[in-house]
Amino acid sequence: MKKLLYTFLLSLMIIVLFSNCKSKSEIIRLSSIDQLDIYRQNVVFDQELSCSDVLSYIPDDNLFQKQVRINVQFMNSEDSLHGFNEEKGRWYMKFLIHNANKRLRGNQKMNLPEGNDTPVLAPKYQYVITSIDDDDGYFWNYDDELCYFVNKGRHRNNYDKEVIEKYEIGGDSIINIFVMPHHKDSLNSKSYKTHGTGIALGNSLKIAGLVEDKEKPWAYATLLNHEIGHIFGLRHTWAYNDGCDDTPKNPNCWQETKNRKGCEGPISNNLMDYNNSQMAISPCQLGTVHKRLTMKNSKYRKFVKEDWCHLDTSRQINIIESVNWFGERDATSDIHIMDGATLTVHCRLSIPPNGEIVIHPGGKLQINEAATIHNDCDLTWKGIRLLKKGGQQGELIISQSAVIEDISQI
Ligand SMILES: [Zn+2]
Structure with missing residues (x-):
């Protein structure tokens, strides 16, 4: 009283x-x-x-749009014949990043499981090109030894971090995107495909196939979203337990195929599977990303602009x-x-x-x-x-x- x-x-x-x-x-x-x-x-x-719990981080209307810092490292040979030139490279990656952000915002309804009522949420994160000093966040590196991406054969180096360690800038708070040419020798091999491919290594990622396809930046936008998804804790959904109940295992079909078992349709359109859409991110996947971007003890929080x-x-x-x-x-x-x-x-x-x-x-x-x-x-x-x-x-x-x-x- x-x-x-x-x-x-x-x-x-x-x-x-x-x-x-x-x-x-x-x-x-x-x-x-x-x-x-x-x-x-x-x-x-x-x-x-x-x-x-990742489910505690599923974005809602009240969450502000997080800006994730990125920069671009163009790799080229020392004679500058195996990569983008500066003008084309800057145009290409600006286009690609813009398109990747647009595709994130355009998050689509999950195809799987059939008849699902999984909500379609705004992802609430976007990439922002970040400079450190008087640069503009695009960098060109000429290095015969480290410039190439090889994901097959004796000289396979896709898991190698050397190029990252040598060239990354602000790597503890900026995701460095390494744009690499396929190896000139690989290009001569009939069995080596130069399709878009990538790998997330720690806080950076390497992508290849873009240099060999200089007119279609949009075709690699979901590759970027996929690899950055890995950095933020997302796993492939088709074969393993990825920690999310709303991303069912599936046969990982690239496209609907009549005579292939399991691929008759509907097939996965999830970002973390290999399919020709990669346009759906589930609520649990978004929770996984935002947990990494938000928790005070997460090292990935440093990649978010402190809005x-x-x-x-x-x-x-x-x-x-x-x-x-x-x-x-x-x-x-x-x-x-x-x-x-x-x-x-x-x-x-x-x-x-x-x-x-x-x-x-x-x-x-x-x-x-x-x-x-x-x-x-x-x-x-x-x-x-x-x-x-x-x-x-x-x-x-x-x-x-x-x-x-x-x-x-x-
Ligand atoms: Zn992957």
């Missing part, structure tokens, strides 16, 4: 009357840890999915129903919890610098025991605002062990 009275008196002390010509409402601004501590309760909310370190005032996240954030999350704008809605935060949540959480009358914010709300950029955020109007007030419940940090004391 005493605590309640104390809460009431303190709340009264920090009430600021806010008025404009249309309506009158009250605001309680909680911008210090002491003020927030008043809302702590000995409660634990149900957490259906853990902070590390959460700037407050985007052109938009706000509106919570309009009951929502659980089971995974870690970085917000790029203010969060508003509207009348009748409840947001329960279970893991790490970063609020952008000078950002805030606003709980509207009738809205509710619950911060669970393992949650941390902070600013991930060593800056501060403005805290939580409770709005009150006509006897109705925003509600806040903070579990005893939840961590709230980096609030500016206004």
Whole structure:
């Protein structure tokens, strides 16, 4: 009872009357840890999915579009006869990357399993060419020893990382895409196919077949998406358990073929199979990617441009129903919890610098025991605002062990 009275008196002390010509409402601004501590309760909310479950990272409408840093390393022989020239190469890869981003955004419905109702979600990641100094993110390297890609025979080197180690730039935060010619000797062999092929090695990838097909950059866009999918934790779906229930095993058919068992159709159109579409990414696959791009302890988080370190005032996240954030999350704008809605935060949540959480009358914010709300950029955020109007007030419940940090004391 005493605590309640104390809460009431303190709340009264920090009430600021806010008025404009249309309506009158009250605001309680909680911008210090002491003020927030008043809302702590000995409660634990149900957490259906853990902070590390890939399903906790399936993108939703409130997730901002992540920008993944990439650059391009063109490999050529020292006489410059076996690779792209600078003008053509820049045109080709700009086209290809633009097309790859477009294909990601155009995510299609899964063909398999037949009759599925797997949702089609916006992938919420795109590639952005990134420079380090005064370069433009496109690099040309001339090296007779390391420039070629060989995936067959005695000189096979597709798994070799030497070219990456020698030429990569900003490799811990930029995905280096090595565009390599097939070996000049391989080209003379009838059994060697120069088709598009690639391999993801650590944080970089090597792709080949493009140099031999200089007019069709779009034909290799899903090859890029596939290889970057590997870097972000996606596995082939056709033969093994890839960790996702929504990507069924399949005979890995390139196209519908009448007389080939299992390929009569429908066939997989998933990005991580070898088929002539590669246009579908399932929700679980997207969760896998975003887990790597989001978790604080993931080395892949460094590949994402830190858009959460700037407050985007052109938009706000509106919570309009009951929502659980089971995974870690970085917000790029203010969060508003509207009348009748409840947001329960279970893991790490970063609020952008000078950002805030606003709980509207009738809205509710619950911060669970393992949650941390902070600013991930060593800056501060403005805290939580409770709005009150006509006897109705925003509600806040903070579990005893939840961590709230980096609030500016206004
Ligand atoms: Zn693959």
